[in-house]
Amino acid sequence: MPATTIFLLIGAFLLSLALALFQYFYKAKGRRSKNVIFATLRFLVIFALLLLLINPKINRTEYYNEKPNLVLAVDNSGSIREFGAGEEVQTLVTQLTTDPELQENFEIETFSFGRDLKPADSYDFKDPQTNLPAVFNDLSTLYEGRVAPVVLISDGNQTLGEEFTFAAQRLSQPVLPVVVGDTVRYQDLSISRINVNKYAFLNNRFPVEIMLNYSGDTSVATRLEIRKGNTVVHSQQLSFSSEDNAEVVRVELPANAVGVQNFEVRVRELPGEKNIVNNTREFAMEVIDERTKVLIAYSFLHPDLGAFKKAIESNQQREVELKPIPEVSDLEEYQLVMLYQPDARFRSVMEQLYAQNRNYFLITGPKTDWRFLNQQQELFQQEITNQPEEYFPVWNENFKAFQTEEIGFSDFPPLEGNFGNLNAPGALDVLLYREVQGVETTMPLLGVTTAGESKIGFLFGADIWRWRGMSFRETGSFEKFDDLIGKFVHFLASGSRQDRLVVKHEPLYNESEEIIIRADYFDQSYEFDRRAALELRVKNKETGEQRQIPFLLNDRSFEVDLSSLSGGDYDFTVKVEGENLSRSGSFRILDFDVEKQFARANLEGLRNIAQLQGQNLYFLNDFERLKSELLSADSYPTIQKSRKNDVSLIDWKYLLGIIVLALSAEWFFRKYFGLI
Known part of the structure; x- marks a missing residue:
């Protein structure tokens, strides 16, 4: 309690005592015994009222026991039902949640997981996907800084996310795996994954990558077939053994018809193979009969050229060709031309663009010849200073040409352009304005405009490759930056009418x-x-x-x-x-x-995470052994903790009772002695 409050309490006590003595003993009449009673009651009332005004805070310490959490994470995916283990899982969960000794020593919390982890007290084993890494990531967040052993009841087969054994290493809690399903190793062939591009181009060939796995102890041979309808378009012989148990098949198939093409991959089943559902898998891709071809014309090499090429070609429907300006002649084969920091050598190319009413994308920078560019076109007129300047981007949410979003422009490094004012007589649709030396301006940095029947994109700054790098650094992917450039290319390479x-x-x-x-x-x-x-x-x-x-x-x-x-x-x-x-x-x-693709439980993966954390592996009928381990482990103690609370005296209801009782008693005695 602060010293000021202590002095106030002492003062309140002395003041209350002085007032009571002054009222009933200083020149007071009547019997002394009555005055003692009245003075005492008046002292209590005054002192209590002063206490309420001072309102001191009292520290109260509460002690309580905090039991460790026991987390039951139950696999609710369809593979549990396929193994016929649903009832056994329910029985084990009931045993763990209702056992008196476990309830006394743990706060038991139950979760189910399939695609996501969520609290649950019942299970239907119908989730269509299993995301085991999400279980460990979510539990790591939920129980950070707490003692919470995790009983993982699962077959260990995942269909989403990274390899779950890596995710389990990031969880600081002990993990006690309980294996669900058949652990006997049967001979089984499976198609684990098919990688194929979403699009292919007519009369080209497209690659297909097929990943196959084998589980078994003997050497086997089989045949892989790829069918389109009833036609076999590819076939080859494969062999596997206990050591050589995986194969990646890469083939190229012809794209000879426009539209969505469906294919089926089959692996011939082995004699006595238990699970043949995973021997067949389908894939589809779309064949298109045209491709956007973009020309980037340049007079010197720069990292921006590679950044633009990578960003544009991230869309499989687009192809970029880089050409030095002396090699550029015919533009007919290109749907869009990009001019990188043009100078006088670009004269013939720009004349072709104007004559053919072609769309183009203009990128300028410190090496741009603005004397030439000011004479060659009338859309932009740059003040000639021959001095470089850095521009930071400022996003304009009112950009209308196409839908965009703020992808972190405020954190992007500056682009290098030309010092001086830029005049644009026509109407510009600006996505990014310039910030120069900390001052936001209305001068454009990135956007689009029109000239007659042509659409022109513009970027008045070099070193955009740094933006692509920053986008990857912030998000772990080039996707947002590439998508932005892709939208510009789509807008400029298409006709004058945009799809609504x-x-x-x-x-x-x-x-x-x-x-x-x-x-x-x-x-x-x-x-x-x-x-x-x-x-x-x-x-x-x-x-x-x-x-x-x-x-x-x-x-x-x-x-x-x-x-x-x-x-x-x-x-x-x-x-x-x-x-x-x-x-x-x-x-x-x-x-x-x-979830029907698995012939057995992933015993090896579950054993691996148990060994990494120094735990044992359990099965569905090991309730007593699991219970004994949980109760006997010294690392799951009940901890006594204290909690200090500052309680204001004004919240103490008994003080109000004392005031009421004291005033009532004084009135009663005065009435009794005939003083009122």
Whole structure:
């Protein structure tokens, strides 16, 4: 308690005593015994009221016992049901949660996991995916700084995320794995993954990468086939052994028809193979008959050239060709021309662009010849100073040409351009303005404009390769930067009319995964319209069943979830209410359950995480052994803790009672003695 408060309490005590003595003993009449009673009651009232005014705080220490948490993380995926172990898992969970000794020593908390980890007290074993790394990551966050041993009840088979044994090493809590499912090692061939590009181009060949695994103790031979309909487009013989138990097959297939092409990969089953569901897998890709070809013309080499090429070609439908300006002649084969820091040598190329009303992307920098550029075009006029200057980007949320987002421009390093004012007589649609020496200006840095029937993009600064590097540093991916450049290329390489309704979907989905179709709708000025009402009409090609489902707004896009659809081929149409706009397409849902791909429990992976943390491995019938380990371990103690609370005296209800009782008693005695 502070010294000031102590002095105030002493003063309140003395003042209360002085007032009581003054009222009842200084020149007071009456019997002394009565005055003692009245003085005592008056002292209590005055002192209590002064205490309320001072309101001192009293430290109160509370002691309590904190039991360690016991976390039960139960695999709720479909593979548990496939192993027929659902009832045994339920029995073990019930034994652990209702055991009196465990309840006395632990705070027991139960979770289920499939795609995500969530609290649960019942299980249906129907989750279509298993994300074991998410279990360890989420538990690490939830129980940071606490004692919480984790009983992991799972078959150890994952379908999402990184290798779970690495994620388990980041969890500081002890992990006690309980193995679910068959642990006998059977002969089994499986197709674990197929890698294929989303798009291919007509009359080209596209690569396919197929990863196969074998589980068994003997050497076996099989045949791999890739079918398109009833036609075998590739076939080869494979062999496996206990040591050589994995194979990656790489083939190139012809893209000889436009549209979505469906393929099936089959591995011939082994004699007596128990699980043959994982011997077959399908994939699809879309064949398109044109490709956006971009020319970047330059007069000297610069890292920006590589950054633009990488960003543009991150979209498989685009190809970039870098050419020094003396080698540029015919522009007909290119859908977009980018001019990098042009000088007088670019004269013939720019004259071709103007004569053909072609779209182009102009990038300037400290080596740009602005005397030439000012004479060659009338869109931009730069003051000639021959001095460089750095520009920081400032995002303009009112950019209208296409939908964009703030990707962290404020953290990007500066671009290097030319010192001096830039005049632009025409109307510019600016995405980024310039910040010069800490002052935001209205001079453009990045954007688009029009000249007659042509669309022109502009970037008045060099060293944009640093932006791509910064984007990767901040997000771990080039995706946001590449997507931004890709939108500029799409806008400039397309015709003069931009699509107002854009639908995004995959040609092939698995029934066990999320099936989301997204759409973007823009109004007449090409601004995203969140007030629009979009509807999806989907039809099953085989049964003729139709559904009409409204789109829901999700941030800056519309989306509809079709995860409830069963396997089959579907046609769909997206329409905008009140507009004569629609888009159609098709997709296929495979009757493919990834949780059925496993022939046995991942005993090795679960044993690995147990050994890494010095724990034992358990099975579903090891309840007593697991219980004994939990109760006997010295690392799970109950801890006595204390909690200090500062309690204000004004919150003490008994003080108010003392005041009321003292005043009531004084009134009663005065009435009794006939003084009132």
